[in-house]
Amino acid sequence: MDIAAALAGRFEYVMTSALIVVGLHGMLSKQNLVKQLIGLNIMQTAIILLFISMSVQTGGTVPIIEKGTANVVYMSPLPHVLMLTAIVVMVATAGVAFALLIRIHARYGSLEEGELLGRTR
Amino acid sequence: MTTSLVFAGLVLSPIFGALLIVVLALNNARRAQILALLSLAISLGAAAAGIEACRDGGVLSYSYAGWTAPIGIEARLDGIAAALAMLIAALATGVCLYAGRSLRAELPRDIPAFYAMSLLLVAALQGMTTTADLFNLYVFLEISSLSAYALIAIGGGAASLASFRYLLIGTVGASFYLLGVAFLFALTGSLNAHEIATILQRTPPSAALNAGLALLTVGLGLKMAVFPMHGWLPDAYTYAPSATSALIGGVMTKVSALALLRVLYAVFAPGQAELLPAVTTVLGILGAAGIVFGSVMALAQRDLKRLLAYSSIAHLGYIAVGISLGNATALAGAVFHMLAHGLAKATLFLVAGGVVYRFGRRNLDSLAGLHRTMPLSTAAFVVASLSMIGIPPTAGFFSKWYLMIGCLEAGRTDLFVLVVASTLLSAWYFLRLFEAIFFVEPPKPRTRDELPTAMLLPVGAAAAAILALGLGNQFAIGELIEPTPLLQALGQLVAR
Numbered sequence: 001m002d003i004a005a006a007l008a009g010r011f012e013y014v015m016t017s018a019l020i021v022v023g024l025h026g027m028l029s030k031q032n033l034v035k036q037l038i039g040l041n042i043m044q045t046a047i048i049l050l051f052i053s054m055s056v057q058t059g060g061t062v063p064i065i066e067k068g069t070a071n072v073v074y075m076s077p078l079p080h081v082l083m084l085t086a087i088v089v090m091v092a093t094a095g096v097a098f099a100l101l102i103r104i105h106a107r108y109g110s111l112e113e114g115e116l117l118g119r120t121r
Numbered sequence: 122m123t124t125s126l127v128f129a130g131l132v133l134s135p136i137f138g139a140l141l142i143v144v145l146a147l148n149n150a151r152r153a154q155i156l157a158l159l160s161l162a163i164s165l166g167a168a169a170a171g172i173e174a175c176r177d178g179g180v181l182s183y184s185y186a187g188w189t190a191p192i193g194i195e196a197r198l199d200g201i202a203a204a205l206a207m208l209i210a211a212l213a214t215g216v217c218l219y220a221g222r223s224l225r226a227e228l229p230r231d232i233p234a235f236y237a238m239s240l241l242l243v244a245a246l247q248g249m250t251t252t253a254d255l256f257n258l259y260v261f262l263e264i265s266s267l268s269a270y271a272l273i274a275i276g277g278g279a280a281s282l283a284s285f286r287y288l289l290i291g292t293v294g295a296s297f298y299l300l301g302v303a304f305l306f307a308l309t310g311s312l313n314a315h316e317i318a319t320i321l322q323r324t325p326p327s328a329a330l331n332a333g334l335a336l337l338t339v340g341l342g343l344k345m346a347v348f349p350m351h352g353w354l355p356d357a358y359t360y361a362p363s364a365t366s367a368l369i370g371g372v373m374t375k376v377s378a379l380a381l382l383r384v385l386y387a388v389f390a391p392g393q394a395e396l397l398p399a400v401t402t403v404l405g406i407l408g409a410a411g412i413v414f415g416s417v418m419a420l421a422q423r424d425l426k427r428l429l430a431y432s433s434i435a436h437l438g439y440i441a442v443g444i445s446l447g448n449a450t451a452l453a454g455a456v457f458h459m460l461a462h463g464l465a466k467a468t469l470f471l472v473a474g475g476v477v478y479r480f481g482r483r484n485l486d487s488l489a490g491l492h493r494t495m496p497l498s499t500a501a502f503v504v505a506s507l508s509m510i511g512i513p514p515t516a517g518f519f520s521k522w523y524l525m526i527g528c529l530e531a532g533r534t535d536l537f538v539l540v541v542a543s544t545l546l547s548a549w550y551f552l553r554l555f556e557a558i559f560f561v562e563p564p565k566p567r568t569r570d571e572l573p574t575a576m577l578l579p580v581g582a583a584a585a586a587i588l589a590l591g592l593g594n595q596f597a598i599g600e601l602i603e604p605t606p607l608l609q610a611l612g613q614l615v616a617r
Contacts, residue, residue: 020300027289040292049299054307079306082256086299089263096270097288103274103281116282 012053019046033104033111037097044090048083055079123170124163124181125396128196130167131206131251134160135213135244142237154221157240161214164243165264168207175203178604180255190253190313197253200605201456204597205250205379208460211586212371212467214242215579219471222573226478227362238275239368242268246376246495247491255302255388256312258380259295262344265376266291266594269369273361282355284436290353294343297336304333314388321392331396337384338400344377347404348411351434363474366426370433371467375459378440382452387607391455392411408441409539416546422551425473425483428550429466432509434461435547442536443524449611451527453602454520460590460597461508461516468505468583472498475572475580488554490563494570497577499558506551508587511544516590523598600606 007014019042026039043061055076057114108119138160146152174181181198182189198206217239224232245265252258270291273310274284297318306312308329309320324330338362343350354374358366389397415435436458441457473483475498480487508517521540528537590597602608 024293027293029556033285036289038298040289044296047296047303050300050303051306054303057405082312082372085256085260088262093263093288093292096267097285100270100274100281100285100288104285107278107281 012050016046016050016053018115019043019049031113033101033113033116036113037094037101040097041090044086044093048086048090051079051083051086124183127167127171127174127181127198128183128251128576130163131171131210131247132196132244134167135165135240135247139237139240139244139400139430142233147233147237150221150225150236153218153236153472155216156412157236158214158460160240161210161243161357163216164210164212164247165207166323166372166382168210170205171198171203171206172601174198175200175605177602178606180606180608187437191311191316194257195253195315196251197312198251199607200601200603201379201607202250204456204460204601205375206247208463209243209246209250209372209376212463212583213239215467215471216364216368219367219474219576219579221591222531222576223364223474223478224362228275229277229527235272235275237362237364238268238271239364242368242373243405244274245373246372249376249380254312255305255313255314255317255384258334259299259302262295262298262377263292265373266295266344272369276360276362278360280360280362283353283360286591287353287357290343290350294340294350296340297343298340301333301336301338301340304329304336308333314383317393321389321394324526326342326391326393326395330392330394331535334389334394334396334400338381338404339534341377341381341384342404342407345381345441346434346437348414348434348438349407351411351415351437354434355427355430358433358470359424359427361424363470363477366429367467367470367474370429370470371463374433374437375463376445378455378459382444382455386447386452386611390447391610396530401447404441405445405536406595408438408445409437409536411441412539412543413546414438416543416550417506419550420546423484423486425476425485425488425554428485428554429469429473432547432550433466435543436466436509439521439524439540441530442540443527446527446531446533447611448527448530449603449608450523450530452608452611453598454523454525454527456522456602457516457523457594457598461520461587463585464587464590465505465508465515465517468501468580468587469509471576471580471583472502472505475576478572478576485554485557486561488557489561490567492556493563494567495572496569496578498572499521499604501580502558503555504584506554508591510548510551514588515590516587519591519594519598 023039023043027036030036057073060073060075063077142153142156183196185194242265245261270284270288274281275323309317311317346354358370412435415431419428419431438457440458443451476485508515511517511521525537525540
């Protein structure tokens with residue numbers, strides 16, 4: 001009951017934690033390398049969502065200061081900027097990973113971890 | 122002016138070198154190598170200037186694009202960072218010189234891409250050692266990792282698979298690190314390491330602070346391959362081209378270790394994180410377990426490069442133990458061990474690459490009679506092995522010396538005994554290598570067939586550097602490592 005009370009109103013943390021667990025579970029339990037990569041991407045996305053959720057202000061607006069406006073609540077722009085960089089990193093990682101997968105498939109004709117172990121030994 | 126030139130030389134010169142290679146030399150290995158060596162020469166000069174500026178506790182600080190911290194990103198060079206920057210620049214220069222002949226024998230294609238990727242790796246590692254911004258560190262960490270994945274995968278076949286595994290584990294590590302940064306950012310509203318440390322001093326202990334600390338430690342621990350987070354390392358080092366193994370095995374894990382040291386002692390130690398003692402204790406236990414595990418696994422290997430990879434896990438254990446103890450002596454020992462092990466392991470991988478170059482194989486049997494075939498390389502191999510075991514006057518002896526004094530200073534007799542006993546273990550597997558070289562008769566008589574000069578020169582220079590670092594330990598520790606503000610804040614060194 002305490003846990004439920006503590007989690008109420010913290011939907012974003014529940015959500016990101018769940019996504020991270022889903023991602024890690026996918027990486028650990030799936031045999032297929034592409035599915036493992038998908039798990040990794042889910043986990044990275046969860047972290048990006050966590051950062052973005054930090055910037056939210058109730059009733060907040062786009063952080064552009066205009067003349068003649070006072071008492072406006074702004075969203076924090078910094079997490080957005082950071083995550084723009086993190087998304088680029090994530091895309092680059094996915095690109096390198098797919099390139100590696102293509103090479104692995106061309107060499108061994110499979111992307112199943114069990115089969116690959118048999119073929120490399 | 123000089124300050125900006127140092128950082129430009131360290132970080133920007135290799136980046137531009139990599140771009141130039143992609144534009145001008147993607148189908149000309151010779152030209153790519155010359156461009157790589159030129160930009161690394163600038164990097165070396167900058168590292169030397171950095172060491173000169175950071176003697177006796179000097180610190181270089183530079184704000185990118187003129188925006189001062191905490192708004193902008195701060196680059197910061199202290200004595201420890203300068204020493205590591207020198208190691209990175211020097212090893213990369215040696216490896217790029219060596220790679221010309223070695224890669225032509227090992228790789229069917231993509232040789233110019235190797236130089237571009239190495240330069241990118243060097244730039245990212247220099248960025249990691251010099252940045253004072255936690256998010257900037259994440260970006261450099263990922264750049265270094267991405268170029269490392271490519272450098273490993275160039276080896277083809279099993280290397281691609283090893284590289285993919287490394288990519289999965291490495292990205293999880295970097296993601297944990299980023300998650301830890303998210304907690305710190307939420308608590309302090311800053312990303313600058315020094316500002317976070319200041320704010321944490323007046324931040325009450327909280328679960329979020331503990332979670333941030335744990336996530337940062339696990340993330341960097343994965344990148345540093347602390348036991349039991351080492352799973353990616355043996356395959357990656359074994360199947361990569363020899364030049365890659367030397368470069369990555371020499372410097373990459375050390376830079377993550379330095380980042381971990383900074384996070385624990387420059388960011389969290391002044392604050393009130395309740396979990397910090399537990400984290401360092403666990404790190405010490407894992408380091409100790411890694412020393413034993415790595416050494417025992419090294420004993421069981423028949424593949425020379427795999428043996429060296431497991432020995433790396435053991436030696437990263439020493440660094441982890443040094444970091445976990447947290448007194449100035451042990452930290453100085455850990456940093457000095459990064460330098461000593463980086464040089465020695467790179468030398469060993471370079472000679473292993475020479476064995477592959479000459480005989481096309483890398484199992485221990487192919488070492489038989491190596492001293493007759495390649496006497497000079499074998500001499501370098503012996504010097505590096507002695508440093509790995511810890512025999513004076515090589516650098517490895519002094520790093521272990523400071524680590525042992527650090528153990529005693531912290532009152533950890535158990536770790537002291539372990540470090541001493543593990544020296545016997547590493548002596549055991551290196552003596553096995555000596556046996557395979559000197560006392561096993563080769564199946565057919567070997568004639569003298571030394572490595573070509575371009576490969577022998579880096580090997581010899583690295584071996585000479587191991588001796589020079591050992592004999593010059595008073596300079597490296599007394600004038601460069603010990604006076605850095607980070608170590609000064611932790612108290613006096615006992616061992617001097």
